[in-house]
Amino acid sequence: MSRDAHKSIVAGLIFSGIQSRWIRPRWDPKLHLAHPPSPADVEEMWDRYPEAAGCLIVSPTPYGTCADIAAIAKICHARGKPLIVDEAWGAHLPFHDDLPTWAMNAGADIYVVSVHEMGAGFEQGSVHHLQGDRVDPAHLSACADLLMTTSPNAILYSAIDGWRRQMVQHGSELLGNALALARTLHADIDALPGIHVLEDELLAVESSHDLDRMQILMDLSGPGISGYQAADWLRENCRIDMGLSDHRRIMATLSMADDVAASRLMDALGALIGAAPTIAPAAPVDLPAPHELELETVVLPWDAFFGPAEDIPTRDAIGRVAAEQITPYPPGIPAIVPGERTRLAYTGTTAQKGCVRTLRLLTGTATEIRPNRTHPRLLTKAPDVPDCTATWEQTRTAEMNPSPRNCARRTATGMTGPDPGTGVGWRHQDACGGRRLTSKALRMFVFPPAAIGCRRRSDTGTYAGHEGLERNLGNRA
Known part of the structure; x- marks a missing residue:
């Protein structure tokens, strides 16, 4: 999983209990931004962790740079593993040939797109796409159902569908006009x-594979002001919002709806250059070296987030394990993920600038933290196994035993041991292997056998574990 993943993906790690193996983005020490991982980076990680269930990357990045999705997909598929692409900023990519290749055409198995970002949908209007047979569509749909509201907003759906129809009918023309405007604005x-538009630097060797040119990234080193100052000044004086700003850059995000706004942008940038001498010099930003940005994961995000924690002043947090994520926005990429050990590069800077006064940290050291959950089962398909039966009895025990693999096609819950407070769990008698292990119910919830993927056998009164949960959501006893 690419370490420049959005905070929502990290939230999924927290709630699922999955162990992530981070693919480090290619940090650019000159530009101080992250390029997407290369195919070689992904290949290296597969060699190191061949047991991983799949690969997730982000493309385009918030800066508009794109990964070589086709090459990465081939690497994943050669191992029989799915590729998931967070293509939140790529809703427009399928509808014009001069835009970077969209994830589906490049061979991704799943990709997620935010229609409200580069499309014309309302906020929260997002779609996930699936192709191929490496991911069970019924189970994916069931997972999505767990996260979706039971009171959906029809306006969001109609806006997504209306935009889709518009793109199918007129997308090539609309985006062609937008790209022509972008080329003019670039020049x-x-x-x-004093303003330099970044393009060649983003596509150099060891940089990004492609670039969405509807994202115009401007370096402001010439005027001597920071991107934050420029974005604030443009908003206050010209009523123009930038798509992104950082310590030395601003980015203008164009859409198919921009026409007159382009002249407003040019006038505003001219005014900014004229006002630059009156703006206080930007405070120096002491950015860490690329290797200092890499934090060590010592505890699962689940265990860190739900474990015992305390709020500690940031200046005293160095070397401690984070129990929360620290996420600047935009772009919404966590600087610190729960379970990572903090370093001076982050905590020293945030304490000095007063950005984050306290951090929520795990109590004790990483070696003293006792994991309270094993990995859950994965999305990828598992081979068939012989049918077997299982009997269940409620039990009290204080032990934290591993989750039973069950005689089902997949482990149904991925939980361990009894509830640590009550000691209540379900003891599993596996008729196939004779194992007697305890499967923990999440917090205070105790799941009956039918709720975790076993169907009742009317003839024997026992439960057959042959079918997984995703096959039996409608057959609860």
Whole structure:
């Protein structure tokens, strides 16, 4: 999983209990931004962790740079593993040939797109796409159902469908006009004194594979102001919002709806250059070296987030294990993920700037933290196993035993041991292997056999574990 993943993906790690193996983005020490992982980076991680269930990358990045999805997909598929792409900023990509290749055409198995970002949907209007047979569609649908509201907003759905129809009918023309406008703006902005539009630097060797040119990234080193100052000034004085800003850059995000706004942008940038001498010099930003940005994961995000924690002043947090995620927005990428050990590069800077005064940290050391859950079962398909029966009895025990693999096609819950407070769990008598292990119910919830994927046998009164939960959501006893 790419370490530049959005905070929502980290939330999924927290709630699922999955162990992530981070693919480090290619940090650019000159530009101080992250390029997407290369196919070689992904290949190396598969060699190190061949047991991983799949691969997840982000493309395009918030800066508009794109990964070589086709090559990465081939690497994953050669191992029989699925590729998931967070293509939140790529809703428009399928509808014009001059845009980077969209994930489906490049061979991704699943990709998620936010229609409200580069499309024309309302906020929260997102879609996930699936192709191929590496991921069980019925189970994926069941997982999505767990997270969806039971009171859906029809306006969101109609906006998504209306935008889809518009793109099918007129997308090529609309986006062609937008790309022509983007090319003109690239040249005109780059001609302004002190402003440089980044393009070739983003596509150099060891950088990104492709670039969405509807994202215009501007370097402001010439005027001597930071991107944060520029974005604030443009909002306050010109009523123009930038798509992104950082310590030295601003980014203008174009859409198919921009026309007159382009002249407003040029006028505003000209005014910004004229006002730059009156803006206080930007405070120096001491950015860490790329290797200092890599934090060690010492505890599962689940265990860190739900474990015993305390709030500690940031200046005293160095070397401690984070129990929360620290996420600047935009772009919404966590600087610190629960379970990572903090370092001076992060905590020293945030304490000095006063950005984060306290951090929620695990109590004790990483070696003293006792995991309270094993890995849950994975999305990928498992081979068939012989049918078998299982009997269940409620039991009290204080032990934290591993989760039974069950005689089902997949482990149905991935939980361990009894509830640590009550000692109540379900003891599993596996008729196939004779194992007697305890399967923990999540917190105070105790799941009856039918709720975790076993169907009742009317003839014997026992439960057959041959079918997984995803096959039996409608057959609860």
